[in-house]
Structures are given as structure tokens and as C-alpha cells.
Amino acid sequence: MKYVSTRGAAPVLGFTDVLLTGLAADGGLYVPERWPALPGGLDPRAAYAVTATEVMRPFVEDSLPAEVLSRIVEDAYRGFDDPAVVPLRDLGGGFWLLELFHGPTLAFKDLALQLVGRLFDHELRARGERVTIVGATSGDTGSAAIEACRDRESIEIFILHPAGRVSDVQRRQMTTVASRNVHNIAVEGTFDDCQDLVKAMFGDEAFRSELRLSAVNSINWARVMAQIVYYVTAGLSLGGGTSPVAFSVPTGNFGNIFAGYAAGLMGLPISQLIVASNRNDILTRFFTTGTMEIRAVQPTISPSMDIQVSSNLERLFFEMEGRNGAAVAELMTEFRSQGTVSVPVEKLDGLRALFDCGRLDEDETRSVMADVHRETGLLIDPHTAVGLGVARRQRRDPSVPMVCLATAHPAKFPEAVEQATGSRPEWPPWLADLNEAPERFVTMPRDLAAVEAHIRRCVGG
Numbered sequence: 001m002k003y004v005s006t007r008g009a010a011p012v013l014g015f016t017d018v019l020l021t022g023l024a025a026d027g028g029l030y031v032p033e034r035w036p037a038l039p040g041g042l043d044p045r046a047a048y049a050v051t052a053t054e055v056m057r058p059f060v061e062d063s064l065p066a067e068v069l070s071r072i073v074e075d076a077y078r079g080f081d082d083p084a085v086v087p088l089r090d091l092g093g094g095f096w097l098l099e100l101f102h103g104p105t106l107a108f109k110d111l112a113l114q115l116v117g118r119l120f121d122h123e124l125r126a127r128g129e130r131v132t133i134v135g136a137t138s139g140d141t142g143s144a145a146i147e148a149c150r151d152r153e154s155i156e157i158f159i160l161h162p163a164g165r166v167s168d169v170q171r172r173q174m175t176t177v178a179s180r181n182v183h184n185i186a187v188e189g190t191f192d193d194c195q196d197l198v199k200a201m202f203g204d205e206a207f208r209s210e211l212r213l214s215a216v217n218s219i220n221w222a223r224v225m226a227q228i229v230y231y232v233t234a235g236l237s238l239g240g241g242t243s244p245v246a247f248s249v250p251t252g253n254f255g256n257i258f259a260g261y262a263a264g265l266m267g268l269p270i271s272q273l274i275v276a277s278n279r280n281d282i283l284t285r286f287f288t289t290g291t292m293e294i295r296a297v298q299p300t301i302s303p304s305m306d307i308q309v310s311s312n313l314e315r316l317f318f319e320m321e322g323r324n325g326a327a328v329a330e331l332m333t334e335f336r337s338q339g340t341v342s343v344p345v346e347k348l349d350g351l352r353a354l355f356d357c358g359r360l361d362e363d364e365t366r367s368v369m370a371d372v373h374r375e376t377g378l379l380i381d382p383h384t385a386v387g388l389g390v391a392r393r394q395r396r397d398p399s400v401p402m403v404c405l406a407t408a409h410p411a412k413f414p415e416a417v418e419q420a421t422g423s424r425p426e427w428p429p430w431l432a433d434l435n436e437a438p439e440r441f442v443t444m445p446r447d448l449a450a451v452e453a454h455i456r457r458c459v460g461g
């Protein structure tokens, strides 16, 4: 399988180069040059890792030997605490929760990152290379990246977080990881300061090449690829792979829901895809009006969806434009320069045949959590509640199973859950007690030279 850029002007690459490259040289995102059909004869009762290997194999093809891919996939999902890896829970009335939070950091990002960290390490070792991964976190994504990269021989990982501005649980999930290649830096500043430092490091050409800086961010194709799998397993379980299923997805960067769209392009029967937003509703406004417009980010109780721009939407634009990279480049250039861009109504109508959307404000999100708790005794996290609340409103056909993606474990957001339901979710016993483990991190000023010197020292020594 070869990969092309959504902007049509970057080199065509194979799977492993796309894996290590991330963003394409023309500023676009890599997508497969064609969508492979789902393999025939998928067994709904097969182990998750078996289905995952079969679904992903056409994207990888001979870039990795078949037995290597299946070994890496098995290893990636072995640490999940449920034998189904992504169990479905019946909520009644045709609503289902697809629990994507059984990995080491209790959020759906583990499903992609546990695989991508291992793929990175395998490929780097095969090439005899090493990289330094640098990232900033406002609390939630840092731990998933750390868990994905810990103890990988060819990777050193540095995560910057704003000192005193992430929750205790979030900090401890990062700083209690006792691996030599994991480095946490608490920056005396805000999340934006952390992000600016990371950008500045990538912009420092000498530092960047000396340390071989890299990232595992949400635009990486391999992350989308890994996420296609659980749409397929849910479709197989509830529709046998032949009857349609609907999905509702709490959406931020559009990476998760794009994977659902891709599963549909590969032949999984999907009758409806619901884009669920919190107060940061750039996507809902886009699917409603056809205009995508940047606004300031407002903090919410579902912080992993507090985004200004959904980077993976560009992959959808590529399909909407009939895979015309020049047209996508034009659209994105206008958006970057004007802060707004509109698509014509006939193209929007094409998308709306499959997509619906909706937003939930903070009170609505809390009442969904409270309703579910009252009706079923179950605690759900605020992101999951946004998806479920919008699904209840937007469902088209009550005879089609509605799968709501549960993207985080409630214990990750204990304050919001307790405030809404009166019950405090318990930290899962299969995870280490965060409060007992010693923390490891350094606190540094908001100073590029000092942070770079620290990283150099750690990598050198």
C-alpha cells in the first residue's frame, strides 16, 4: 500500500515511512492511495488482536512481515484489562456503549498509541535509528504517549506539562512511570507556554536534527488505522458485518470519527455517524452551515474535546473533494489565512447523507451522566456523556443499533462525575495505586535554552 498526501504535492510513501514522518512535506496528511475492502470471513467471535491484524494487514502489506505485525498487535493489546479489549455494554433501547477505556491510561487513545509506540520502536530498531519524542500536554494525552513509549529502546520521551495546572491524577499518571526513557518536565507557565516551547524546539533546526525530534500526534496515519478496528468489531458483533450499525462519537480532532468513516469506505455497513461536540462546537457549526470558523477555546468538563481546529477533518475534505489534493490545499490555505472557509451546499449534502451532529453544554452533559446513573447504575465520563446525549437526539432509525463510543473511564474525571451523579468513581484496582508510587519530574522555567540543555543532558547521559 502506498500513501498520498491530502494536498497532493508530497512524495508518495510506503507504510513505515508514513509512520515515522507524521505530517506530509506539503503540510497535508497521509491517506492510503485507495481504500482496501475489509477482508472476507471476519469472525465476530475472534480475539480482538486477530481481527485487528486482519483489518490492518492491507494497510501495512509487505512493509512488515505478517508474523511481525501479528506479534506486535498481540503485544499491544495484551495489557488491556478486559478479554474483549473493547467490550460492548447494553444500555437498553438499542443503545450500546463501546468501552474504549480498558487500556493503561483509561482512555481510547491507548488503543492507537499502544500499537503505534511498538510499531515505531520496531521500525527504528530495524533501521538502527533512535528518536527523541517531545510533546506538551494539558493533562490528558501526555500519559497515553508515555505509556506507549516507556521502555522502548529506540525512543526517549519528554513530556512538558504546566506546573500546578494539571490534576493530581493526571500528573501522577505521568510522573510515577518508572522507566529510564521517560522524562517529565513541569514548566512554570501555562499549557500554551508548553506548546510554544515544543514548537520552538521543532523550529530550532540544529536541535531538531541533533536530537532527531519526533512526535506521535493525532494526525499520524497509524493512529487512525488502529482505530478502524473497533468500529469493525462492533459492527460484526451487532450487525454481523452485514446489517447496518450507527455510531456516535465525542469528537475533538476528528481522528476517532474519521476512523469510523474509513471503516465505512472499506465496506462496513454504517447508516449514521454522529459528530458530538461540547461547547467548542466548530464541527457542529461546520456540519450545520458548511462554514468552518475558528473561535477561542472555552474550557469544559470534557477537556479532551476542547479544541479550536479539528486537524483530521482535512482527511474528510480529501474524500469530499473527490481526492483532489489541489482543491484541499486551496481550502486549507484559505482557512489558515482567513480563519474561516465554506464548502458548497451540494458537497455538504453529500456528507450529511451519513453524518449528523450536535452539541451539548455543560449542564446537559451533567444531566446525561445523572440520567444514566439513575437508570442503569452506571457511571460514565463527561466525554462519553456528550456522545450519548447527542445520540439520543439525533438517532435516525430506532431499529438500528446505536453504538456510543465510551472514550474515557469515569475514574479519569472523578470530580465532574461526582458532581453530576453524587457518586465518586473508583480507581480501577488492576492499575497501580498512583498515590503510593514515587513521582519523578523536574520543574523548569519557561526558557527554551534551559529546556533544550536539560533534554540534551538526559539524552547524552
Ligand SMILES: *Cc1c(COP(=O)(O)O)cnc(C)c1O
Binding pocket: 107, 108, 109, 140, 218, 250, 251, 252, 253, 254, 255, 256, 257, 304, 305, 383, 407, 408
Ligand atoms: C482525545 C479524546 C477525544 C477526542 O478524540 P478525537 O480523535 O480528537 O476526536 C474524546 N474523548 C476523550 C476521552 C479523549 O481523550
